[in-house]
Amino acid sequence: MLATLVTAVINGLRGELVRVEIDVAPGLPACHIVGLPDAALSEARERVRGAIRNAGFDYPASRITVNLAPADIRKRGAAYDLAIAVGILVASRQIRRGNGSWALLGELSLSGTVEAVPGVLPMVATLARQGYRRVVVPHANEAEARLVNGVEAIGVEGLDDAARLVAGPRGRTAGRAARRPAVELSRPSVPPPTTGRPSSSALTAPLEPVDLADIRGQQHARWALEVALAGGHNLLLVGPPGAGKTLLARTIPGLLPPLDDDEALEVTVIASVAGELRDDGLRRDRPFRAPHHTSSYVALVGGGPQLLPGEATRAHRGVLFLDELAEFDRPALDALREPLEEGILTIARAHGRVRYPARFQLVAAMNPCRCGNFGDPQRRCRCSTGEPERYVRRVSGPLLDRFDMQIAMARLPPAQLLDDARLETSAVVRERICKARAVALVRNVGRANAHLPAAAVQELCALTPAAGRALADWAERNHASGRSIHRVMRVARTIADLAATVQVDVADILAAAQLRDPQANPDERLAA
């Protein structure tokens, strides 16, 4: 007997429909899976057999052929297990199909439980678009599946639950249909904590958030960070070790405005595909990703055999923080130039090609030289002649050019470090940032100031005549290129937004010019 079902596959961030045909025919017992399966999928054979048996069904001693169509899409992962298993049960007449029409997603364990799979949200969204209204998903993915409107998503814990759903209330489930208990030899002696998300891999472990009020001094850098976050401007912090660059960056999560609905969906889809979404539903927090400087090209940009999204995509709509910028792999850094400009990363490999969104704000920190003391009056730079130059050269000029704001930070004098005066808290600053962003989004039709197209900069920045003259004067003295003039205007626009003024005035222009501090530009710094 032949049974057909529908499931889905992830390709980039989009789901694609996959039909599963299962034929159970007389013959020598065997199971063949055809239709471009990868290794994980080929192993579905073994998982499905174990799961069927241990869920209390019989694995048919017949010739089983599983066909995954369309045949030209490469099928990855284990999300088809559930569909294959249920299909076998129907084709071997152990359950009878009820009235409902179901699409199924989920990985099986040998015990017959249904395990979570990545990418449920975009897969369910695709199924919904294609007219499938009822989807069976792993219990752990239920919350994200329900984010899709107009779909009845039901989370199941075991193959038997799925079988009962498909069979319907009056449907017949054959045989014993009772789960066989596993002999658990290893079990935790205390129950694992149930609260909190499981932490992600060590490379991306979230930094402990810090409140701005806990940071002493560095008033210039705090202000610069506020401007950067309000306008979405890329920010480079340069300073000796101990100046507080990393600490300042750790305040970023507490300063970011929440995602709006569309952005939240995008971010949630990415988290889903990356397998980072577990029990939680829609992501409302802007991503803050801080990959370690030893991260590989693939970790940062994406790729690998499954063409998974990298940190750049996982930071979409949020902040990508690269600490010790000069220590990163140079090809990996240069690969970030395209998404910084276009907001999109295209990963093309021999076995496929995907486009991931990657509109992130880049915040980076680096030392002025290898030993970190270059230019410090109190501490001696131990680098040899020419070494500071080689150090900063590791970051390519075009990448440095993508930073709208470059800030030099110095070590605090001890007196300031011990000063008890508490500065503004993150909550206060965050409110200003949110307000400025909201104003900018309305004026710029949905764009942050940093992403104003060149054609619109002139109009939207609304310079006063005096500010226009100051800008022209500054540009002439500094031999500024068109690109850097626009950059100053965009940052000036943000400064004016933070002050809630409609027009950009002279002081805003001059302050913006300063925020691309020549002192912080490693190239110019060396020349001084």
Next chain:
Amino acid sequence: MAEPQERDAWIALASTPGVGDETTARLLARFGSAREVLAGAADGRVDAWRAEVRKSEGRPPITGKALGELRRTASAPALRLRDIEQMGLSTMTALDADYPRRLRDLDPPPAVINIMGDAQILFRPRLVAVVGTRRPTPAGRLLATRIVRRLVECGVTIVSGLAVGIDGAAHAATLEAGGRTVAVIGGGHRHPSVRAHERLRAGIIATGGAIISEHPPDTVPRLGTFPRRNRIIAALGDATVVIEAPRRSGALITANRALELERPVFVAPGRVGDWATAGALALLRETPARPLVGLDELIEDLGYFAAGPERADQRAAPAKGAVAAPGNSDVAPALAMLGETERTVATRLVAGPAGLDSLVADTGLAPAVVSSAVTMLLMRGWVQPAGPAYIVAGPLAR
């Protein structure tokens, strides 16, 4: 002047790699003249003398390699001269009557000095050497600029070593102030200094200065050539000013040579514990070098009097926290021209270099206000970047 043939032989001898001042002096003492030395090298008398001295003293007076070069010189002395000509250099020898008096104080004086630019500059009155570390702090750089500017106003020609750091700042400030400067380099003229100073070198020559070396043009500077070069800087300067010198700095060698020549040495003191001035402080403790306490005092001690207006009576009070902040006397009228916030920021910078964060902390102004004020001052040219900090420039750097 010595007869031309002897002078040419002398230059050829001094241009022989491996034959330094000491060796030359011994050779001349033994053979009488440079021509005789070359003749001796050709016919084996120098070899015989070398063996003889080695026997009696246990050490040869000239290395085997240098002897080989000397024989090559003897066979074609013109080749050694041609190189100097090709570079367009003029040459002075210790044989010449018009050899700089200041260099005669050295024992032995450099046998040959190759000069690019105006040779007469070495005879000018009021030569002062300004030297310091290759890695100055912003404060040191600023101090060098101020001192040089003041000295140039008094008609002083600045001597330094064309290295990066204080040396470069001293040369550059001289050009900026419209003065003339002598750069003493550690190698030959084909290897003048770091690439970064290419424009500076052109400027030195274009403004009537000179780049001089005791080496033939092809000599590659080595670690050992720089300390030797420093004795020429010390001898050329009627006085030496040391701005910043960490321990084991080359500037300390220059200072010690100047002290041996009984030339006055002025050392800018620093804060106790700062690495940048540790060597300078040691110099003050261990030698008769004198502390530099202010620009006016320096001019007074040197006995130089400015062509410009008398300044001694309008000296400003020493600024808070500044290391030997010399006479910020003339900044008041400039400050008065500024708007309120710019003036606040400028006043803080006159007291000493500061980064943006210090400016915000010290002035109590908002970061946005400080940023725009600094840009304004940068655009006026009244402030300039120096390392991670800003320093005053133009009319504020008096």
